[in-house]
Amino acid sequence: MQKNLEESAKNLAALLSSARNRRDRHLSEKIFNRIQENFPELKNRLISASILLSNVYASTGDVDKSSNIKNNLYQLGLKKKIGLSWTAINGRLFKFRAHDQSHPQSSKIYAEVEKISQELIEYGHQYDSSWITRPLEQDETVASVLCGHSERLAIAWNFVVNPNTTKIQITKNLRICGDCHQATKLIASIRQCEIIVRDTNRIHHFCKNGQCSCNDYF
Known part of the structure; x- marks a missing residue:
């Protein structure tokens, strides 16, 4: 039963991600409400869905609604799991x-x-602040927070060890964020290095031509 719930919630999350990529606010709200109504016990899914909806609001210019969602998550203590790669x-x-x-x-x-x-x-x-899910500390910037994501550190370590590497493979415990996805496409192109990232949703194959195998549906 729990497995079926997870699978259904995962499918709706994929639809929400697709709606976010198209910046379809109405559809995003509709899918989010369905997730919230049908899967209230799946806290991690609700957090992810909330972040996706926040991204939609931010990308369509409604900064207040985006900030409200993030602040509510923060105040309720509903935080994303720590990212590991x-x-x-x-x-x-x-x-x-x-x-x-x-x-x-x-x-x-x-x-x-x-x-x-x-x-x-x-x-x-351009670093995308809509993917930051908490208030910034005084000594932080949008760039420093996003560049501190675990996959960015793993990518950097690969280049430290082998500056001329042509293939990097990473596994992470969370879905890749939109800023990291866009940045990794560019890194693969700039450094002419294939980068493969397996996240909780799919395998992303970032190619040397700056494209990803997911066609930006993540």
Whole structure:
């Protein structure tokens, strides 16, 4: 029974994601309401759906509604799970959590993150604050929060270990956010490196031509 509920909720979440990609506010609200009504016990699905709806509002210019959803989640203590990513390099498995500082080579990793960030900006990337689900701290920026996502750290570590790598594989415990998805497409193109990310929803194959196998349906 629980498995069937999860599967039904997952299918609705996929529809919501598709509606978000089309910036279809009316359809997004309709799907979100159905998830909220039919699956109130699936907290993680509700959080993900809330974030997706918040993204829709932000992308259509309704910043107030987007902020209200994020603030409500924050005040209710409904937070996303901590993002984790795993990557294997030279036969060793490495794990990163969002904003991880525990790696002995953290200074090199964050230097590479900054280098990649500058390359992204040069190629026109604009960091999308709609994917941030909590208020910023005083010492944070939109870029620093998004660049601290676990898959970004895993990508950076691959380039630290092997600057000329042509293939990176990552597994993560959450669905990839829209900013990371767009950034990873650019990274694959700029660095001419295939990047494969398996998230909770699908496998994303980011190609050297800057496209993803999911055709931006994630």
